[in-house]
Amino acid sequence: MKLNVPAHIASLIPYPPGKPLEELEREYGITGSIKLASNENALGPSPKAVAAIAANLAKLHRYPDGSCFYLANRLASHLGVDPAALVFGNGSNEIIGLLIDAFLTPGEEVITSHPTFLVYQKVVQARGGVNRVVALRDMRHDLEAILAEVTAKTRLIFLDNPNNPTGTVFGKEEFAAFLGRVPEGVIVVLDEAYVDFVAPAIRLDALDYINGKTLVVALRTFSKAYGLAGLRVGYGLMRPEMADYLHRVRQPFNVNQLAQIGALAALDDEEHYSNTLDMTRNGMAWLRAEIEGLGCRTYPSEANFFLVDVGRGREVFEAMLARGVIVRPMSAYGYPAYIRITVGLPAENQRLVTTLAATLQEIPR
């Protein structure tokens, strides 16, 4: 076989794959396992979204509305923005790719942090861009060091706020000062996948920056607070002139019909949304106190997950998995001593603590 693969593709490291839950259970000979590994919503999807989807199954032979007309209008009025400022995607992950497709020429540069969401760097590399990576400082985006990394070739800067996997945020003043120093023409992408969970008093809202002097794009998703990760729907919010280019490069039917219907219904389910925030805040406080009580340091987080220093992250992850509790080892993010835990339902949190306690007997901190 003669297969020609460009060097920037041959050197790509795949996103850490997860096996299906059913397959893991079969391998380990367990049942009833719980997954607190992927920052999903433990309450499940909004019941309104489920009902709306069920009511529309008979229309699956039709192509979806390629303009996401109803969703765009509903969301635009919810946010108080022009519908032309919105671009929907097959998860906000797709928007990351569209931004690179639309605004980066191969050989140009993108600045990201380390560790951060693994997808940005992979997408840049897959499209022939050059990653410039800046280490976090005290687990936070080092905005000063990021500015120092800007060159004439820099086209985009990706900042997730809160950052995944640390759960840290930057504030309004810090961000405004940063934006003021970003050179003209560089796009700052503010990934707000977890913005819903941030304490209102310190919450920075990308909406306030979209029409400012610096080019700012916000990314948001229905995968986390809205509990619709399996549907794949997210969006970018930006100046309509920028959105226009993303519409040119995207597939015509990139958001499936059920995703549009589910997201639209979820937006109206305020009860599910506020229950999610309550569950997350209460669960986070309880879990952190319990885990600290086991002698492991936990890190404060403004998202629906947090890091725990367990000493040997990979081994603790494996041992917990064998007991039916799935968390995320952090070696792929450069934190071999840590695991990342997503807040679950009270009974799941309880089981996680019991399981971690038993595991630490075998694999002491």
Ligand SMILES: *Cc1c(COP(=O)(O)O)cnc(C)c1O
């Ligand atoms: C989960 C997550 C997303 C969401 O991606 P979708 O494709 O919308 O599911 C985006 N950014 C970060 C940092 C995340 O952790």
